């Protein structure tokens with residue numbers, strides 16, 4: 001069995017670029033995608049931990065990381081399939097500005113120190129501050145005291161580290177990348193905590209998910225695909241290719257720009273009234289009280305959904321593949337329901353809340369975006385609703401599209417829609433996100449056209 005086949009089967013992948021289609025399909029099945037960081041001082045064993053987690057073996061010849069390296073693995077946590085997208089950052093001070101630009105959108109982090117080096121332990125506060133400031137104050141962090149196998153040379157006791165963890169609301173484990181002890185447990189514990197937070201509603205998964213996918217992979221129309229130009233490279237065999245410093249520095253600049261300019265979709269609270277655009281309603285059903293099945297809106301002879309799907313399936317670009325593998329689900333967004341409206345018979349018609357979306361175009365003014373949301377064909381039982389929202393994107397924009405369905409919220413038909421964002425130049429960058437919302441969950445597929 002080839003290495004790629006093995007990776008696909010196990011869900012492990014350090015080579016996240018250009019994997020086989022079986023692997024792509026495997027990754028598509030993931031319910032969640034979490035961006036993870038591995039941070040900490042140089043020489044603490046971050047790369048070895050990542051390698052142990054991905055490859056299940058100790059990395060013998062570990063050199064200093066230059067910039068960042070990347071690995072991914074699909075794991076099963078509490079019956080859910082989670083794709084962990086892990087960014088191993090350089091611990092050396094001179095790469096701090098490079099690595100900081102990768103923090104954004106991270107849902108979890110392994111904060112690593114070396115139990116045989118007090119210096120690395122003393123630096124933890126700085127790393128922690130960076131993570132909470134640059135990634136998110138809600139980032140789930142597990143403190144890992146690595147090199148547990150070198151207990152005889154220990155400079156940091158288990159007790160003081162666990163006290164530090166407690167004081168700073170961190171989980172804590174001592175690990176050994178050499179023996180593999182607690183390595184898997186560290187990553188899984190972090191993922192499990194994130195999932196628990198999502199389940200309990202304390203973490204906006206939608207926001208995390210989309211921000212992770214888009215900030216990591218969506219292409220900046222000006223700079224090109226982040227995954228190809230600005231991301232860390234890999235040699236396709238598992239080991240990321242180490243990069244020359246000037247190259248990494250140049251990428252930081254591009255990456256920063258790309259992250260700023262990439263369209264970011266964030267579900268937020270209620271949209272300000274000024275940001276809402278009126279939705280277009282279709283006439284009520286005509287056929288003997290039964291709703292008319294209007295089917296998906298058609299454009300140029302093909303439904304938007306079909307068009308997005310075909311782009312989704314046919315793309316062969318690498319950044320596209322990244323987007324696809326990000327496909328998964330996230331928790332329902334808590335959009336505000338519109339106030340009920342009165343029906344002709346005097347009864348009140350409740351409106352089902354829909355996700356609200358926020359687009360932040362960063363510095364790029366050439367971006368455009370439009371969102372279409374409508375009931376899904378299969379269960380199109382109410383009035384058809386369609387919201388098409390061209391977005392000038394002069395400023396970060398928040399808007400919502402509301403169902404015009406006349407059926408009660410519990411029976412409201414699921415909706416689907418697509419978001420198109422890109423540059424106006426013909427043939428230039430364009431990305432479609434296919435959104436599907438059911439009454440219980442929202443899922444997203446991403447696709448892109450001409451993006452590379």
Ligand SMILES: Nc1nc2c(ncn2[C@@H]2O[C@H](COP(=O)(O)OP(=O)(O)OP(=O)(O)O)[C@@H](O)[C@H]2O)c(=O)[nH]1
Nearest residue numbers: 042043044045046047048062065091147176177178
């Ligand atoms: N004994 C022992 N050595 C380890 C362990 N983990 C890493 N090392 C060694 O520690 C050294 C540094 O490991 P790396 O993984 O490169 O450290 P890093 O944190 O990624 O370093 P930077 O990339 O510079 O940030 C290497 O010589 C590893 O062999 C461990 O668990 N036990």
